[in-house]
Amino acid sequence: MTPDSLVTLRQHLENRLRALPAEARRLLHGRGRCWPGLEQVTIDWLEGLLLVQLFREPPAEWLDELRSMLLTLGGLPGWAAGGGQGILLQHRYLADSHTEYLLGEPVEQWTITENGLRYRLDLGVRQNSGLFLDMRHGRRWVQAQAQGKRVLNLFAYTCGFSVAAIAGDAKHVVNLDMARAALSRGRENHRLNGHAVDRVSFLGHELFKSWGKVKKLGPYDLVIIDPPSFQKGSFVLGKDYPRVLRRLPELLGRQGLVLSCVNDPEVGPDFLIEAMAAEAPGLVFRQRLENPVEFPDIDPDSGLKAMVFARENA
Structure with missing residues (x-):
């Protein structure tokens, strides 16, 4: 976070404001380490x-200059x-992910569009807004694969x-998550799109205690x-991901597909x-979905991994 980086950021945002996307998109992905x-x-x-x-506390002077620069954007024609x-x-970087409203009235909920579908976001009240934009191609792939399938x-x-x-x-789709508030937002997202929720189930359970119901x-x-990657008290990637994978053979149909991320x-x-x-040898790797171009990474293996697997005879 240097003075030069603020100049770069301003130039980048001014360029992007000249042609803003019609749908929700990332404009700058600094975490990919392509922007010094x-x-x-x-x-x-x-x-x-x-x-x-x-994602990290910046020097106070840099932060003040960032605020000032962002406020000037509101005066640009774009x-x-x-x-x-x-x-x-x-x-x-703060425990409560404090949000400042630099321009405009405070808003806690906002609706966006992706691939023609609508999603409701929470802003300023939670760490994450409710939709991870880097998974756009994954959701598009699921939509293309889903016809007639039980998911x-x-x-x-x-x-x-x-x-x-x-x-x-x-x-039919079965959604499982231990966060019932998130599932409630899921119901709302379906209603936003005019979906009949009689084809959707919502299970507010801890996965490792619910295999019988899922099966x-x-x-x-x-x-x-x-x-x-890590959720205190419920999921540790290296230990728990294999526990999920070894259940796949008993969950999948004969032509089953898996999107593992x-x-x-x-x-x-x-x-x-x-x-x-190691855990489900009857499933073979088919492809890794490409990440959206607006999420560049100096090391492609560091970005999102959305991997497709299929039954060996599929």
Whole structure:
């Protein structure tokens, strides 16, 4: 976080404001380490709102200059032309992820669009807003694969994959997440898109205590596994991911597909390939989905890994 990095950031944002995307998109992914001095900064365009996130506490002078620079954006022609309404600065390095509203009225909920589908976000009240933009291609892939399928969405969070699956005419989707508030937002996301929720189940349970119920609702044609890298008291990636994978043979139908994901920069794609071979050897690696171009990374193996596996005879 240097003075030169602020100049770079301003120039980048001024360029992006000249042609803002119609849907929600990341405008700057500093965490991919392609922007020297901005490694702890991300900026998202949320269809009227600019969300700036800091993942490490910056020097006080740099922070003051950042605030001033962001405020000047509201006076640029592209801001009004693109429908700009507010600028938020979120301090993710703080325990409460404090959010400042630099421009515009405070707003706690906001609706965005992705691939023509609508999602409700929480802003300024939680660490994460409710939709991870780097998984855009994953949701699009699920929508394309879902027709007529029974889908199991593990670690469902706010059910973005479920919304995509029902939009793709899935027969039924089972969402499981221990955070019931997140599942409630998932129901709302389905309603935003006019989906009949009689084809969707919401299980607010801890996964490792609920295998019997999950299996009873199967078998599944598509299983989605997108866990947190670490969740205190419930999930540790290296220890618990293999425990999930070894259950797949009893959950999947004969032509079953698996979308297995991990977003820990310290864990490469080989982790999933090797763990799947050890725990569910009947499933073979088919492809890794490309990440959106707006999420560049100096090391592709550090970015999101969304890996497709299939039954060996599929």
